Amino acid sequence: MTASGVSAATRRPATSLLRKAVHGTLLYQLLTFAVFATAWEVYGRYWGGILLPPFSDTAVATVELLGEAELWKALWLSNQALVLGFLASVVLGVPAGLLLGRFRTVERYTDIYLSILLVTPMAAVIPLLVMSVGFGLLSRVILVTLFSVVMVIVNARAGIRQIDASLIEMSRTYGASEAQIWRRILIPGALPAIMTGVRLALGRAVTGMVIVELLMVSVGFGGLILEYRALFEAPKLYATIVIILAEALALIAAARWVERKATPWAAPRNSSRSTRD
Amino acid sequence: MIEIRGVTKTFTGREGSEVHALKDVNLTVGDNEFLTVLGPSGCGKTTLLRAIAGLIDWDEGDIVVDGEPVRRPGPDRAMVFQNFALLPWATVLDNVAFGLELRGESRAARHAKARELIELIGLGGFESRLPGELSGGMQQRVGLARALAVEPNVLLMDEPFGALDEQTRRILQEELLSIWERRRLTVVFITHSMEEAVLLGDRVVLMSPRPGRIAEIVPIGIPRPRSADVGGLEQSPEFTAITSRLWQSLRTMHPDHRTAARAAAAQEVTG
Incomplete structure (x- = not known):
């Protein structure tokens, strides 16, 4: 055996x-x-002309760029805003979403603001941010958070909503307190949806990170893009975009992996391309 | 012992219409009695069970379990659910131990107790499986073990085999009978199956809808233990006599029955 x-x-x-x-x-x-x-x-x-270099030129430029200190400095700078802003949106968004899902009255008061957050073109907020907090790291972090927090909130809320009501009732029959219901039913039950929200938020955070650098503070990746545009170095411009894309895809793949590991019971439902047979 | 005295419960519908889920229900369930409650949908049988469990309030009357008036769920009562209500992220072992965990029992104590019950319900070897990996019948075995683990005086079962296929349902009925014959406790078992009600119960309470009330209480004289030969028992003249008598009462309550439809229409006109 x-x-x-x-x-x-x-x-x-x-x-x-x-x-x-x-x-x-x-x-x-x-x-x-x-x-x-x-x-x-x-x-x-x-x-293609000067605007669209061939694929091979872009590939070569990407390899070259990976060897330059300028890129790694940009990566470090950009990712500060990304990491801090993303963490803030998880730390703020998960509890907010859970509360909205559990308590309908809270939702009645705040639903409109969530909708606003969802539909506002965030680029429009940038001038306001610059006026109030300046060009520093803080305003970049805030913008990344604004971009990504909605995804976390909406999914955490949906996670609570789709929990089978009979599980809550069942735990009541065994004398569960509200704290026990949270710890043993609501949080584990919402976890798959929370993880999905976190993964989607990561994608939005990368978008926010680049947009703020392009429109507001030309540092990091956005700064590189603007610089190469000014110099008409199209291959390097594309190479920068490729590297941003690569980073985003790697982060999302990592998030997907964590999602699967953290919620194995939800695996078939979570990944639409399940290979189970 | 469960004493239910004059319990009335009215739900208010969306358009302000009132639904009498329970009207003046009086019932006493003896110690270690296996009581089955039978009735068409909408007769208030689940409402009655949830009231005994302490999950819902009622408008009038009293429910007293072993001398204690019911206000909220208590450790003396455990419930088995139609849809199993298992935690999908927890193993069989942790699911069975869940009630004990909520009561603050130590990990070692609750796992030892849970293992014992997993053996009892015949799921030995499946301790570390997740509910999603089990068949419906196995999931309900877990649900039953979880309820038994807290050692209740009263077991409340809300159509526990209603979601199972015919064969699985028969096996679990036998299993439940043999467990109950070994460790006696008071059972209130809701069902919409006549055969199930007669097979399991000491008495069958027949409830009728609109308003939900007790129409009839039928004692089942079939001797126990019944788990040994369930198939033969169901063929016996005694069994068929009781089920056909129950059917006579039930068919007039059925919403598709002519007099029932006429009665409902008449009630609407007058009410």
Whole structure:
């Protein structure tokens, strides 16, 4: 029993990875990427001119840029606002969303502000921010938070709402206090939705980070983009965008991984492309 | 012992219309009695159970369990739910131990107790599974074990096998009978199945809708233990006599029955 058990356990990850590659989306993603890169290359070579460098030039520029101190300085600077702003939106957004989900009266008073936060073009807030807190790190952090906090709130609220009411009733029959209901039912029950909100918020935070640097304080990645635009260095401009994209995708993949690890019971529902069969 | 005296409960609908879920319900459930409550949907049977559990308030009357008036849920009563109500993120072991955990029992004590009950309900080896990995019948076994783990005097079961397929339901009925025959306790069991009500109960309480009240109480004289030969029992003339008598009463209450429909229409005109 032990021998077969061990071999099954060691074999499984390899086969499932292979299966994932074949049945899953990886193969298709590589294929579409190849088509996209070829089209970019051809267009860039013949019609791109100074505005659109070919794919190969962009790739070379990306590698070059990764070797320059300027990039790493920009990365460090930008990510300060990203990390602080994102953490603030999680720390503020999760409790806010949970309370809104649990207590309808709180929601009745605040729903309109949430809607405002959801639909306001955040770029319009930038001048106001600059006037009140200046060009420093703080205003960048605030903007990143404004961009991302809504996702956290809305999803945490939805997480509480979709909890099966009979679980709360069940815990009441065993004499659960409100604190116990929170700790043992509401928070674990809302966790999958909270994690989804956190992942979506991460994407919005990256957007906020770049927008604030482009429109308000030209530092970090945004500063690099503006600089390369001024110098008409299109390959490096594109390379910067590629690096921002790469960072965003890596962060979201990491968030997805944490999401799966933290809420294994919700795995089939959470990932729409489940490979379970 | 459960004493229910003159309990009345009225819900107010959205348009201000009043629904009499319970009207002047009087009932006494003896110690270690297995009482089944049967009735069509809307007869207030679940409302009655939730009132005994202390989950809802009622308008008039008293409910007293072992001399104590019911105000809120208490450790003397445990409930088994139709949709199982298991924590999807907790293992079978933690689900069974949940009631004990809420009461502040130590991890070791509650896990030892939970393991014992998992054996009793025949889920040994499944302790570390999640509910989503179990079949419906196994999930309800977990629900039953969780209720038994807190050692209640009264077990309240709200159509516990209603969400299961026919075969699973039969197996769990047998299982419940054999557990109850070994460790006696007072059971109030809600069902809409006549066969289930007769098979399990010492008495069947027949409730009728609009307003929800007790129409009839039928003692079931079939000797116990019944778990040994459930199939044979259901073929016995005694069993079929009782179910056909219950059916005579039930069919006139059914909303599709002519006189019931006429009665409801008449009530609307006068009321």
